[in-house]
Amino acid sequence: xxxxxLFGVELPIIQAPMxxxxxxxxxxxxxxxxxxxxxxxxxxxxxxxxxxxxxxxAGTAKPFNVNFFCHATPEIDTERxxxxxxxxxxxxxxxxxxxxxxxxxxxxPFSAAAADVLAAFKPAVVSxxxxxxxxxxxxxxxxxxSKVLSSATTVEEALWLSRQGVDAIIAQGFEAGGHRGIFLSxxxxxxxxxxALLPQIARAVGVPVIAAGGIADAKGVAAAMSLxxxxxxxxxxxxxxxxxxxxxxxxxxxQSDRASHTALTNLFTGRPARGIMNRLMAxxxxxxxxxxxxxxxxxxxxxxxxxxxxxxKDDFSPLWSGQNASGCREIxxxxxxxxxxx
Amino acid sequence: xxxxxLFGVELPIIQAPMxxxxxxxxxxxxxxxxxxxxxxxxxxxxxxxxxxxxxxxAGTAKPFNVNFFCHATPEIDTERxxxxxxxxxxxxxxxxxxxxxxxxxxxxPFSAAAADVLAAFKPAVVSxxxxxxxxxxxxxxxxxxSKVLSSATTVEEALWLSRQGVDAIIAQGFEAGGHRGIFLSxxxxxxxxxxALLPQIARAVGVPVIAAGGIADAKGVAAAMSLxxxxxxxxxxxxxxxxxxxxxxxxxxxQSDRASHTALTNLFTGRPARGIMNRLMAxxxxxxxxxxxxxxxxxxxxxxxxxxxxxxKDDFSPLWSGQNASGCREIxxxxxxxxxxx
Numbered sequence: 001x002x003x004x005x006l007f008g009v010e011l012p013i014i015q016a017p018m019x020x021x022x023x024x025x026x027x028x029x030x031x032x033x034x035x036x037x038x039x040x041x042x043x044x045x046x047x048x049x050x051x052x053x054x055x056x057x058a059g060t061a062k063p064f065n066v067n068f069f070c071h072a073t074p075e076i077d078t079e080r081x082x083x084x085x086x087x088x089x090x091x092x093x094x095x096x097x098x099x100x101x102x103x104x105x106x107x108x109p110f111s112a113a114a115a116d117v118l119a120a121f122k123p124a125v126v127s128x129x130x131x132x133x134x135x136x137x138x139x140x141x142x143x144x145x146s147k148v149l150s151s152a153t154t155v156e157e158a159l160w161l162s163r164q165g166v167d168a169i170i171a172q173g174f175e176a177g178g179h180r181g182i183f184l185s186x187x188x189x190x191x192x193x194x195x196a197l198l199p200q201i202a203r204a205v206g207v208p209v210i211a212a213g214g215i216a217d218a219k220g221v222a223a224a225m226s227l228x229x230x231x232x233x234x235x236x237x238x239x240x241x242x243x244x245x246x247x248x249x250x251x252x253x254x255q256s257d258r259a260s261h262t263a264l265t266n267l268f269t270g271r272p273a274r275g276i277m278n279r280l281m282a283x284x285x286x287x288x289x290x291x292x293x294x295x296x297x298x299x300x301x302x303x304x305x306x307x308x309x310x311x312x313k314d315d316f317s318p319l320w321s322g323q324n325a326s327g328c329r330e331i332x333x334x335x336x337x338x339x340x341x342x
Numbered sequence: 343x344x345x346x347x348l349f350g351v352e353l354p355i356i357q358a359p360m361x362x363x364x365x366x367x368x369x370x371x372x373x374x375x376x377x378x379x380x381x382x383x384x385x386x387x388x389x390x391x392x393x394x395x396x397x398x399x400a401g402t403a404k405p406f407n408v409n410f411f412c413h414a415t416p417e418i419d420t421e422r423x424x425x426x427x428x429x430x431x432x433x434x435x436x437x438x439x440x441x442x443x444x445x446x447x448x449x450x451p452f453s454a455a456a457a458d459v460l461a462a463f464k465p466a467v468v469s470x471x472x473x474x475x476x477x478x479x480x481x482x483x484x485x486x487x488s489k490v491l492s493s494a495t496t497v498e499e500a501l502w503l504s505r506q507g508v509d510a511i512i513a514q515g516f517e518a519g520g521h522r523g524i525f526l527s528x529x530x531x532x533x534x535x536x537x538a539l540l541p542q543i544a545r546a547v548g549v550p551v552i553a554a555g556g557i558a559d560a561k562g563v564a565a566a567m568s569l570x571x572x573x574x575x576x577x578x579x580x581x582x583x584x585x586x587x588x589x590x591x592x593x594x595x596x597q598s599d600r601a602s603h604t605a606l607t608n609l610f611t612g613r614p615a616r617g618i619m620n621r622l623m624a625x626x627x628x629x630x631x632x633x634x635x636x637x638x639x640x641x642x643x644x645x646x647x648x649x650x651x652x653x654x655k656d657d658f659s660p661l662w663s664g665q666n667a668s669g670c671r672e673i674x675x676x677x678x679x680x681x682x683x684x
Binding site for chain 2: 173197220
């Protein structure tokens with residue numbers, strides 16, 4: 001079965017869900033263009049989720065994807081939080097910022113309550129990052145007819161997802177921007193480039209495989225298909241579209257020479273994610289053991305980021321980007337979707 | 343100009359030079375099959391190089407490639423060497439090994455003396471790793487009609503090589519096995535997956551680009567061509583060929599599930615190279631600052647490796663492999679070459 005048949009879409013292009021960088025507007029544009037638009041819900045309240053889903057239903061009759069993180073929210077470790085704030089103290093002083101008492105997680109995992117909201121919308125596709133939620137929640141999503149997807153960063157993860165009965169697997173190569181989907185290991189040496197990961201996953205599993213990481217244009221899509229992909233899920237390429245809520249400093253970084261140097265970093269959330277090198281990453285090293293557990297690391301940075309961005313600085317902003325930002329174009333998401341499809 | 347025209351070969355397939363793992367026999371087989379066979383000289387004495395080149399000339403009338411490292415041989419740092427040996431002491435005791443006084447570098451860079459030997463053979467192609475040798479040496483190689491190649495691991499390195507007038511550039515993706523060609527930086531976060539690196543280098547330079555890293559079969563070759571490659575340089579896929587001198591423990595590792603987990607490691611030589619995880623890498627971490635400068639790190643390990651391999655153990659062996667060992671087949675190099683060409 002082709003991906004188009006599986007999802008009921010015209011083009012084998014999924015717009016990668018990018019929490020914090022896009023909402024319903026982009027999802028609608030991509031779905032109406034024949035691709036599969038995505039709504040990332042990791043940073044939405046249930047109320048906001050309801051609003052966004054209502055907007056999508058009003059904006060398109062086409063299939064769309066709703067994406068969730070499925071991490072376990074950690075207990076706050078006061079000692080680790082204190083050590084982290086100590087590391088950030090010079091910046092807090094420089095920008096004259098007082099932090100509150102306790103961090104507030106900025107990202108919430110999929111839950112029964114989220115499933116309750118989602119049930120009314122029965123999206124064609126529900127995708128997860130960081131593995132899968134509890135089996136009963138997966139079952140609920142499948143129960144209302146949604147196809148269930150998740151990301152694999154290794155062949156082992158792909159085989160695990162396949163055993164859980166997912167309908168398709170996203171092979172997320174090392175090149176991909178944003179959070180690594182890695183969930184069976186914390187060892188970053190296990191992470192494999194798209195060119196090696198994709199054909200090995202495609203050979204290992206019986207479900208369609210969707211390529212992510214480094215895909216910037218129609219030639220990239222063709223190459224992914226040669227390597228066994230049934231479809232692709234580009235993200236970075238959409239970050240300059242008018243429908244994206246990408247910040248001004250982030251847009252500028254993506255269009256600069258600096259975009260050629262990204263790194264996996266845990267500084268912004270506590271989990272490894274790929275972004276363009278900036279001051280914080282250079283100062284603390286992109287991976288620093290002091291960063292609190294996901295998603296708590298970002299809390300202490302939020303005020304710093306806001307203040308710095310107001311001054312036009314990206315020192316503390318997660319400048320998510322894959323290793324190939326050459327496909328970023330300031331064109332509508334619909335045009336980009338069609339251009340990717342070639 | 344196609345790669346075939348540039349080199350005078352039938353197929354756009356270069357067999358990656360693999361110092362220590364193959365000699366003239368493989369180069370002859372690949373060249374006679376229509377690809378470009380390679381002789382790696384980094385671990386050969388001038389005498390051995392002369393012998394091997396003579397064998398190639400006798401074995402084929404087709405074009406071939408001669409490959410050299412072009413590092414600066416470091417001074418021996420006695421303090422660092424002592425710290426390194428201290429780290430290895432438990433293993434030396436376990437295997438009852440006494441080390442000699444001073445390490446002997448196991449790899450030699452390209453030199454005027456090597457050029458003197460090479461001049462008599464005028465190979466169609468001379469390729470370098472770790473940048474380029476002194477300009478006068480490059481000029482000599484070009485003077486006798488050789489096409490000059492080198493590897494780039496970033497767009498910046500590709501632009502640098504292009505400015506030095508190389509005839510083609512090998513885009514060495516993160517997935518590739520063996521030594522990273524990285525030479526403008528020591529920062530491993532700069533390393534880019536093949537899927538992202540290849541099209542960006544192809545767009546940036548005016549010379550043909552050869553893809554390396556993750557290419558295991560004809561579909562991989564087709565994908566690389568989609569991404570702008572003029573040819574490919576697979577290495578790992580050749581390691582099980584009868585013409586390879588790959589050790590028994592290395593062959594076993596390549597055919598095991600362990601091949602799915604490789605890492606960049608500096609433990610075996612002092613420079614980052616990709617190999618299958620083994621005991622030493624797990625114990626010391628694949629990257630350890632105590633490892634002496636390239637190529638000295640390997641010296642203290644040589645006796646350990648020999649003893650362990652004689653007992654069937656790969657604990658101290660560099661098990662070089664890319665992230666896609668799925669193309670390794672126990673078939674003659676000529677058959678593999680033709681199979682890659684599809």
